[in-house]
Amino acid sequence: MLVVLLIASMFCQGLTAVSYGDNFITAFPENMGFFYPWFPWNSLKVTALHNDTTFTVFYQNTQKNLQILQSGQTMDVLFPKSAVVHQLGSSAASVRVTSDKNITVVSLSRMETSVQTNVVQPTVNLGTDYMIPLLDYAGYLESFDLPRLVSTTMRYSSFKLLIINAVDSQNTITVVKQTSTDVQEETFNIDSYQLVQLQTNGSVLRVRSSKEVAVILTHPCVETADCKCNMVVNQILPTKFQGRSFIVPPIFNVAETRLLVVSENSSSLFHDGNQLEADSSGLLPFSNLETSQLVKASDRVSLRLVSPGLVVELIPDTMFFACYLLQFYLQNGRAVVIAETDSKEDVHTHTGLLSASWTAIAGTNYSSTEVTIQDRIAIIWHPTSKIAVYMLEYMYSEVVFGGPAIPINEKPDLHGCVLVPGAFAVGRDPLNWTKSFEYCMNNGNQFACPVSKAVLKDMADNLTTEDGTGWIGLRRSLLTTEWYWQEEYEPSVSYVHWDDGQPLGLLKGLCASMSLDPKKEFKWQSARCCDKKKPVCYKRPACLNPSQNWVLNTVP
Template structure:
C-alpha cells in the first residue's frame, strides 16, 4: 500500500466540485534550486472536453502557443525553463491558458529526483480571500524526520543564498485582466501590507510567523511553497500547496487509516475558533482550535483506531503534512462522480478511491467495471469504504461511477521510490449511468417558424438535429422539458415519410416502432409527409403530419456527450 504522505514534490490545489473551465492562470515555483545542474522540464497537459476546442497558452504576457483539440484529446505543452519563479518580489512569470470550450489543465515540473504535479484550477474556482498557515520550517524537519537536523538548519549568520531556503514562500498570482490590490494581514501582530499587481502579475514573498490573511479586490491564486525540504535520505524535495479560497472549504472529511504514518501530521487553518469532532460512537472525540492556529492536531495518530471521519463546526481546510508533502483532503461535499487521471510515473501509480460501501462494485476505469475485484476497507462509522487500484504507467484514465459520488486520489512513485500525487481532476459532480458526462442533453425550440427541411438544416448548424422521440422514455423526456419552458404552438420533429416507399423513418436512423399520434393523425401522404408535435403543456404532446413546406418551429436536440480519451498515451 502506497502512503500518500511521503512525497518528493507535489502541488495540491483547492479542489472545487469540478476542475474544468475556459480561463486558467498558474505559475511554476522553484524546484530544488534554479542553479541546480539538472535539466528542468515544465509541462502543461491540456485536455479538451468538447470538439473543435481552440486554446491559447500565454507566457510573460505574450502568446506562446495556440492549438485546436478534439473532444477527449490531450496535448502536452513544454514551457521554457525561464518560467520557473525563484526570486522574491513581483514578476510577470505567470502562465495563462484560455480556450473556446471547456478544458482541464494539468501541470508537471521535473528536476532531477523532484517532481511536482498540479491540477490547475480555473479562474472560476479562485477567490478573493485566503488564509495562509504558518509552517515552522525547522520544527517540521525535526518532527517529520527520524534524524537530528540541527547541524543542517541554516543559522542567522549564514549566507543570504542559504537563507532563502530556510522559510516557506507565498506565491500570489493576479488572476484577472485588470489591476488588483492585494492586502496581506499578519493575524498575530495586526500589521498590514498592500501591493498593487498588474494583470496576471506574480508576487512571491516570505511566509509569516503566524496566520496570514490575504484579501484582494479581484480573484487571485495562492501557492504555499518550499523548493527544497530535506528528508532522512538526504534528498532535496519540493513542496507546493495551492490554497483553497475561503469560500471553497468543507465541514466533513474522510481519512483512510492508510494515510496515517509516524512521519505525518494533520492541521487545520481558520481565522476563527473552530471545533473538530472525530469518530463515531462509541469512539468519539473533539478538539477546540484557537483562531489562527496552524498547530498539528494532537488526535491525528488516533485516526487509525476508528476515528477516520472528521467534522468541523464551520467550514475549514483540513491538511495532511508529510516528510515532503502538503495536501488538502477533499471534503465530502466536493466528492464527484467522474475524474480524469494523468499518470506521470514510470515506476508505479495507483488510484485511491473512497466510495459509498453500497456501491463499491460499480466503479469504472475507462470502459471497465472493476470495483468488485478490489479489496475494500470500511471507514469506521461511515457509509464509505476505500480501496486502491493499479493504473497503467504513463497513461491517462477516466474513473467514474454511474450512480454515486466518490473521492479519487492519484498516488505515484518515482524511480527513487519516493511518492507523490494528489486529488484527481474532477470532471462532473453528478453521476450518469452512461459514462463521464461532460455536457447534458439539450432540447431547444426556436422562435423562428420555417419549413421541415429548413428546420433540419437549422438544427444541424446548431450542432444537433431535429428532436427524435423514438421511444416512450424519449417522449416523456421531451414532454417534461417542453413543460418546463412553457412551450406553445407546433414544432417540427425528426420524423417523415420516405419519398420512395412512403414509410415513416427517423432522421436519426432509429427504427420507427413508437408513435404518439393525435386523433385523426397521421393524414394521407398527399396532405402531409413531415411530422410535428403539438406543444400543449396540459396535453399529451401528440404528433401530427403536415406538408413539409409548412412553417413551424424547429425543435432541436443535442444528445449528451461523455468523456472518452482518444490519445490516452498522449
C-alpha cells in the same frame, strides 16, 4: 407535484467547483531537487474536453496558439528554465492559458527525482479571500524529526507564497501577518497578470485582494528520508470552498502523517468522538492511515494531510463529484476512491467497472479502496451517486506527489463522465409505440428511460408542460412477460413509478406510457402498443473518453 428523494441529499449544500474552464493562470515555483544543478522540466498538461480545441499560452511577452484535435487528448507544453520563480518580490513570470472550449490544466515540475504535480484551478474558481496554512518550517522539521539540512539560509528555511494577479488590471493585495506581539496588515498593488513571491514561516494568516488572485503555497526543498528533498506545491482554494466533514484517505507507504487545519473561527477537529489536539507546530498527530477515516470540524475549515515532502488538500464531503479525470506522471499511478457503500460496486473507470477490494469507513455510509491505474490518463466515475478520488504517485516505494483528482462533473449520469448534458424532448405528433421508437432513433435520440428517481426528476425538471401521455422506453417481453428497458445500460427494472392500479394485465398493455402533466406526478401507465401517443425522447450526453495519445510542444 413530483416528490423525489435525492440520492445524495448530504451534498445539497455543495459548491459546483469543476476544474475545467477556458481561462487559467499559474506559475512554476522553484524546485531544488537534490541540491545540485539539473535542468528542470516544467510543463503544463492541457487536456481538451471537446474536439478541435484551440488554446493560447501566454508567457512573458510571447504567446503561442496550439490546437488539440481530439476530445480527451493531452498536450504537454514545455517551458524554458527561465519560467521558474526563484526570487522573492514581484515578477512577470506568470503563465496564462486561454481556450475557445473547456480544457483542464495540470502543472508539472521535475528536478531529478523531485517531482510535483498540481491541478491548476480555472479563474472562475479563484477568489479574493484566502486563509493561509500556518506551516512553520522549523516546527515542521521538529514534528517529523527531520534533519536541518537547508535551514541555514533564509531562502530555503521557510515556505513561500505566490500571489498571482488573475485580472487584466491593477490589483490591491492585503497580507495579514501574525507578529510576536500583534496582527499587522501590509497592502500593495500588483499589475496585470503579475505575481509576487513572499516568504512565510507560519506568519501569514490571510490574503485579501480587490480582484481575483491565485495563491500557491510552496517550498523548494522539504527534506524527506535519506537526505533527499522534494518540492511542495499547494494551490490554496478560497474560503468559500471550506467544509465541515472530511474523509481522510490512506497515503501509501507514509509512516508519519499530520493534519493541518485552517479555520477562521478556531474550529476544533474530532476523530472517533475525540478532539484532536495540535502540537506546538500547529500540526495535529494523525496516524494509522491504513484505511480511510472520518474527521469532523466544529466549523467550516480547510484540511490538509501533511507528511515529509507531501501536502494533500482534502475534499470536504460537500464537494464530492460524480466524475474525475486523473493524470499521472508515470504509469501505474495509484488512486484512492471513496464511494457510498450501497453502490460501491458500480464505480467505473474508462475501461469498465472498477475491480477493487473495499473497506467500510467507520461512522459513515461510505467505503474506500486503493487501486492501481495502469494508464497515464484515466477517468473514474459513478452512474448514480457522488464519490471522491485522489491520485498519488510514488518513486522508490515512497509517495512523493499527488492530491485530489480533477473534478469534471458533479451530476451522476448512467452514460459516463458527462461533458454536455443529455436532453429530453417530446415529439410533436402522436404515434404508436413502434413508430415513436423509430422517431426518436431517427432524430439522433433514443426513447426516454427514467430508470431511477434521479433520472425521473431530471425529466420532470426539463420537460415542457404537456397534456395527455407520452411513450417511454419500457415494455413487456413477449417471452417472459417481464418489463424491461430499451436502454442497454439498464435493461432490468429496479425502479417503477406506476400510477394507482397500474400496470394493467398482460392482454391490456405491453407498452408503457407516462403522464406529461406535472400535476399527475408523471406517473406511468401500461397501454396497448398500437395506441397513438407522443414519443418522449432523450438525446444522450457527450462523455469524456481519455486518449493515451499525448503530444509534446514547447514555449516559446
